[in-house]
Amino acid sequence: MTVASEDGARPTADDPRRKAHVILRVNGEDHEVAFLPHKTLLEVLREDMGLTGTKHGCELGECGTCTVLVDGEPQLSCLLLGLQSVGRDIETVEGMAGADGLHPLQQAFAELGAAQCGYCTPGFLLTAEALLRNDPQPSRERIVEELSGNLCRCTGYLKIYEAVEQAAAARTAPGAGR
Amino acid sequence: MSAADASKGDAPRTPEAEGLAEQLREGYRLIGRSPVKVDGPAKVTGATRFADDLSLPRMLHAKLLRSHVAHARLVRIDTSAAEALPGVVAVLTGEALPTSFGILPVSQDEHALCRDKVRFVGDPVAAVAAVDEETAFEALSHIRVEYEPLDPVFEPAEAIKNEIEPIHDYGDDGNVHKRVSMEFGNVAAALDESDLLLDHEFFYEGNTHLPMEQHATLAWQEPDGRITIWSSTQTPHYLHRATSKVLGLSPSRVRIIACPNGGGFGGKSDPFNHEIVVAELARRTNRPVKICLTREEVFYCHRGRHPVHMRATMGFRKDGRITGLHFRTLLDGGAYGSYGVASTYYTGALQTVTYEIPAYRFDGVRTFTNKPPCGPKRGHGTPQPRFALEIQMDRAAEALGIDPADLRLMQLQPAHGITANWLRIGSMGLGPCIEKVVEGSGWREKRGKLPRGRGIGLACSSYICGAGLPIYWNAMPHSGVTLKLDRGGGVAVFCGETDIGQGSDTVLATCVAEILGVDLTDIRVTAADTDLTPVDLGSYSSRVTLMVGNAAIQAAERAREIVARTAGKTLGVPGNRLRFAEGRVFDVQDPDRGITFSEAVSQAEAEHGTIATAGSYTPPPTPGRYRGAGVGPSPAYSYSAAVVEVDVDEETGVVTVDKVWIAHDIGQSINEMLVIGQVEGSVYMGLGEALMEEMTYRPNRFGVHKIPSLLDYKSPTTKEMPEVVTYLVTDPDPNGPFGAKEVGQGPLLPMMPAIANAVYDAVGVRVDMTPITPERVLKALEREDRRCAPKPLPDLRIEDTVRIKTLAEGGDGTSPRTGRPTKESTAP
Ligand code: FES
């Protein structure tokens, strides 16, 4: 082993890789962030904003683990640049629970054991959230269809379907807050 | 078994202990119910910190340069250009870490970075630490490696011929890593006497764990020189030993913290190159260093299911009784030892625990090949033989005109008995499991009667609840728990167990909360930290619920006894009348007479000082004492039965599983929701193994993996997952905590043979290979023998078979003296 260079001796003045300095709207709040322009939204969230609730399983757009909502639509944050997300409304798992406690989907996932290791969970929660906003009472077939891009290796998916259904029922129950 | 028998403790019963027994007899408050698991809220909010979620100031990022050739001598590595790259802080090669390691004491055959040879595509040869991941990655391309190619071998049938330079310089001979042969009773005579002799070959393809979390590790050198490692590992204790050994540090100066695992399934149970490399890089740079493997690297790290070629020769009497079984296995081990010696024995160990097999012989061989190493995946070495065995049962049932369910029910291994190979069975709920799935599925009305193209199949299985022996020989407990009671009523629980998603934190907390009568939210679990927590051997072999649960019960009972002694005096109630429940300590005969748990703790602390207790668990001794008896014994065995209904398209060969009925003998659920979750997850994973998952390589291109990505490696999505009906059979085992047995692995086992048997019922073809792909189904449909089978098994060259008398023959569990020492550790 050899210590090859001075600590962190990256050339700066003529480095083409200058950080972009932008405002990202995440979970309803504007954040000033600086990051290298080629970074994905996944990397910006996790590395530059400390929002490690968004996970990754492949970083190639194959597993759905990194799903966040962008303008209300589920998007694979590993396939989206941070720069492409400027001016858009980004929602991550950190924004789901409010002052009054867990979001109904989170509550249902916890109550029904839909999160085992929990690694795929943020991606499923946000995909399901987008579904329920469009279709508050989805059929089982619709749930299976909409979640088919998210892989879970622990649960066999069945508890996840049940949790989405329970959250849908809670959300539309009379007097439901959200 | 009454609940009271579940309470452990060798000391004579005190009045306080009697009180506890009484309390447990009255029914459980938490055991068997389904409260939200203790880490549930953290998991659904994204607050759980997995290894790659951690970062430290001034942290460097590491990358490994991996071999692109399968088998070669390392001639020269030139790292100078990489070192010169701006942003690179350190470059490491194998010279830096000369000490070998490996999970089993008998296979210390790995180096953190290769030194003399590379043995598979993906074997790491150098490592870089740089200021960011991209710089580290770029630096890899500046490292020049000169290889002197050697002939590779990719198939066990080739490897066993020993025609190339051996991959390792140890093992039984050439590329044969391990060869075992043992016989219990006279198998040749038993097979001779049978009315029906079945003799078929099977092939079970290798597949991988595919945890959603890619392996990650962060290492840091503390100011006083101690090394702390956070890692996605299922076995912090074994990583502790391996890291200390390779770094040449006293274990007291190395601390392993296992982060919650984003799925393990056995894939994070070996100590890995990258874990040791970042520790060394942190030491050399005096900065925190993190690595997160890419998904492709995770495929190459593997340690998954061994491909196994099998031959099952099995005799039956006319009435259906099994006369004997001769089982042969040839395992493709890949490039390193890993758990392979144990895996080899496991392909022969558990055939005997479901049905009575009076005479049994097992021959097994594991070969090295130039492919990613195989190791333990959910079911470790037992799904492969179970696939063959359960298909043979189906064949026999048909040939003898007996319903497959009845054929099994007529010869169940008796509870609390001893098998031909000297395994001691505890509770045995397979009978009720079979009855439940047969009834639930309408088996008797459907089998052989569904329209062509639709079929139904049945299979059963059993699994260990923890390996009876540790991986390295020692006489210490397998699991330890310490407890500290707080004056405020909180309970801190410390244990080395590692939650990999199966819910072991919750099992631990539930056992303690049940006995102390507090709520799950009053318990704070600190787990898997080698500095703070007593050793638990790890999350493997389905050992955690049984062993951690028993240790937790002992620690909690001891704490309860201290508190009860004082509370009994304060309340003027004899200790055996005290009940701990709902956060109170009170008189069972006069429930209003009581105090809160926190008051009781405060008073006890005033009398006895700080209240901290410990509990531990060591499995009971095993009756088998022959060479090789270390693999298979367990404090208890779980049982499962499954019926599946399938649809087979004869045009395309596509098999669709429509519905699954599965029953599992859990002994006693600790948390029922988590138990059902494990069953459903096992069904899912079994479905993938049966129909689509395979690790395949290109022999003409150095053995590169054909499909190392989540898209190309097919695994079941929501669309392939069938409806599942789960039945739990409660038959408490005297060795289980509250009678509990395992559920993490067993329910996977019946899935693959049940599907194969259902395909036969649907279209009359036998696919004796996994995965049951459309191609194989079509091939079988075209062939005259209506079968898809592997090529003949090569000669395993078994020269000497250890003969052990069975109990029925008057044996005592030992093998006759062969003049050979039996010091070899064969423990898993
Ligand atoms: S990490 Fe983005 S899809 Fe897998």
Ligand code: FES
């Ligand atoms: S809960 Fe583990 S991957 Fe889904």
